[in-house]
Amino acid sequence: QKEVEQDPGPLSVPEGAIVSLNCTYSNSAFQYFMWYRQYSRKGPELLMYTYSSGNKEDGRFTAQVDKSSKYISLFIRDSQPSDSATYLCAAFTGGGNKLTFGTGTQLKVEL
């Protein structure tokens, strides 16, 4: 079993929809949780990160962590075609030096 699990999709939604992307993890030592966006043939870019449980909002994006259920979510409001990409969740222990990634969810926002 992977330490971070993520549904690969693909997920297709109409423009303007609210998108919910989710991951689960198994390592209780994870303290930092990240969401990356990766466009085709590009490297991942950091969208948001949170420490421990709670919510964090940045514009149309909200990241949510529930450590009790080991569940990580990213919500995208008013989705746009430019949001079409692969979204990767990642976790970090804080004491280590590597990120552990989910497999990524491919999102397509259609006009």
Next chain:
Amino acid sequence: GAGVSQSPSNKVTEKGKDVELRCDPISGHTALYWYRQSLGQGLEFLIYFQGNSAPDKSGLPSDRFSAERTGESVSTLTIQRTQQEDSAVYLCASSLAPGSPETQYFGPGTRLLVL
């Protein structure tokens, strides 16, 4: 300044040949990471450098894989006697310091195809 750069952007090689992949981190970033991204596998950690030492090589899949870094600058990932299963995108990232994932920036990757 520029972000993380990697070269070549694409590499096609024959099974059994050696390949070298290069990463130029962001200036001033002391930590450097190599990851491998295979279809359906997500990003897998390979190796981490702090300066020119590699405290964590735990992700290197076999002894055919090695990496080095000169000072706090360029890093080279070498794959000897390549196999078809080595085909993947190899991503490099750098960060200001270890333990600062929020400052970790990725390069565009090198797409390796082993025929």
